[in-house]
Amino acid sequence: MSQGKKMFLAGPFKSLVNSNTGIMGKHEKQKLINLISFFETRGFSVHNAHKREGWGKDFMTPEECTEIDFKEISACDLFVAFPGAPASPGTHIEIGWASALNKPIVLLLEEEKDYAFLINGLGTIANVTFIRFRTEEDYFSQLDKVYLQIV
Template structure:
């Protein structure tokens, strides 16, 4: 059986997906900002429902409830380790009041992902918010980047699965070929 068992209805089986997005600037006095929490939780749920393993600071840090218990060193080492291990990076970049929610860490992770050659599927408004940096808007010039409009994603979360399959196609072919060689098939 292939590492990627699409026949069993799990098209993302065998993939490690790192889902990122704002944390510190999404923590409000009455809880975690819903326009941030909803798309991140949905991305995690849909990836896992289709067989992927996920890495998520939001889950580990309980959507902000335990963020203060982690040191900057712990977060940096953990997230960089996840980035090196993941097959795809899925950053969620919500827009509230016509501005991207500030997320310094996610932008660092975008740099790591592109430098490490990880495919990226960004979930955000399209066209990019005017508050988005030139580097974010031009990231597809230096990396494998797909953008899924957040409004489309919230209506049809399975669009994320389709895009992940698309950005990992070449990677999957190589893995399956190496499995055939190793089994002598």
């Protein structure tokens, strides 16, 4: 694997920010930190809005984050996302951008949750690897097996 690969990590955000603390819960934050670390140790530079925006304490304006996220997705070599169930509107827009830009996509789908029809069918028009999981260990095990094939 050559150095310098870029990855965009997407997932639900605003819905996971605690209204009392103004930041994401520790469990959800740690899931993202673990994924960032997984890819960084494999030579990727990872862009993640959650981290960029202080896990909720430093939200950008819609205009700022939309422009940055589109530019980062345009420049990435790999797009990875938790689509959200229920659906995360922002994440679904980012998935749409990644598919329209012909980016390799990995969607992390929790078993026994319902996802939008267009998420389930995305593989018919885009380069998508679906990883279905019950636990964090499940998707890391699968990511370890497929990440070389998807970049």
